[in-house]
Amino acid sequence: MPKNRTSQILTHAGLILIGMYVMFPIWGILRLAFDGSLRGAPTEFRFLPKQFSLEPLLQVLDKPYQSVDFLTLFRNSLFVSTMATVAAVVLGTSMAYAFARFRFPGRQTGLFVLLLTAILPPIAFATPLYILLTLLKIRTTHLGLIIVYAAFAMPFCIWNMRAAFQSIPKELEEAAYLDGASQFRTFLQVSLPLALPSIAVAGIIAFLTAYSEFTIGWLFLDQSNRITLAMAIYSIVQTGSAQPYSQLGSLALIVSIPAIAIFVLFQNTLLERMLFGSIND
Numbered sequence: 001m002p003k004n005r006t007s008q009i010l011t012h013a014g015l016i017l018i019g020m021y022v023m024f025p026i027w028g029i030l031r032l033a034f035d036g037s038l039r040g041a042p043t044e045f046r047f048l049p050k051q052f053s054l055e056p057l058l059q060v061l062d063k064p065y066q067s068v069d070f071l072t073l074f075r076n077s078l079f080v081s082t083m084a085t086v087a088a089v090v091l092g093t094s095m096a097y098a099f100a101r102f103r104f105p106g107r108q109t110g111l112f113v114l115l116l117t118a119i120l121p122p123i124a125f126a127t128p129l130y131i132l133l134t135l136l137k138i139r140t141t142h143l144g145l146i147i148v149y150a151a152f153a154m155p156f157c158i159w160n161m162r163a164a165f166q167s168i169p170k171e172l173e174e175a176a177y178l179d180g181a182s183q184f185r186t187f188l189q190v191s192l193p194l195a196l197p198s199i200a201v202a203g204i205i206a207f208l209t210a211y212s213e214f215t216i217g218w219l220f221l222d223q224s225n226r227i228t229l230a231m232a233i234y235s236i237v238q239t240g241s242a243q244p245y246s247q248l249g250s251l252a253l254i255v256s257i258p259a260i261a262i263f264v265l266f267q268n269t270l271l272e273r274m275l276f277g278s279i280n281d
Contacts, residue, residue, distance in 0.1 A: 032249025033057060041245050056246035057253075064232050064251050068224050077228040080142055081210040084149035088206045091150070092157030093199060097187060099158065100165035118155035126219055133220065140222050148216055153206035164198035165191060204266060208259055229255045
């Protein structure tokens with residue numbers, strides 16, 4: 001019994017330390033966001049704002065980046081992230097079904113390449129993508145960024161949805177064939193509805209990935225009115241002490257709201273489907 005008691009104490013102590021490690025940066029962002037005394041980077045450690053103020057938040061909601069207003073940045077982020085998600089999910093669903101149900105030359109090689117692509121960091125593909133999009137004359141456009149983000153999200157989407165399609169009993173599809181349904185109709189009316197939870201998880205991950213990415217965006221976009229909110233945060237960090245870090249905290253707080261909302265709304269689905277989601281409840 002003492003041994004079990006000691007084990008429980010150590011476990012709880014470890015969990016408390018992990019919780020503090022996770023929560024401390026969040027508290028730091030909140031403190032920065034409402035500290036009106038900052039004129040640059042913080043110079044002292046404080047648990048509470050030295051001068052509580054909503055002014056940094058209001059400034060960010062007006063023009064967080066140079067002369068670009070907040071709504072423009074927010075619209076850019078939503079447009080790029082949503083279109084990249086739609087492209088990744090639509091293309092990834094068809095590819096995932098093909099990898100799950102059909103046997104064709106190069107199938108295993110293709111799966112390995114997709115897995116390797118998912119493991120490698122996006123910056124590793126920066127140079128070839130830069131050259132390719134420049135040749136296509138879409139490097140500095142939102143279309144180019146959408147294509148890049150969709151390409152980065154597709155490996156995870158394909159592997160996640162492939163597992164979902166594989167877990168669907170083939171007997172259901174064979175029964176639809178016997179009733180006269182075509183292969184495409186069977187896919188739309190039988191397989192696709194059953195795989196929707198895993199498809200939703202893939203879409204959420206794809207959206208959050210595109211919504212929070214900024215490194216590739218800075219390499220491609222060259223006009224201030226086309227950048228996203230995540231890129232605006234990075235620009236404030238790069239200015240050093242030229243801008244108050246209270247604006248950095250406020251913008252980071254605002255940017256995190258959609259991600260938090262998505263997790264709260266879909267937390268059960270996310271937790272149940274993350275391990276390449278079984279579709280059985």
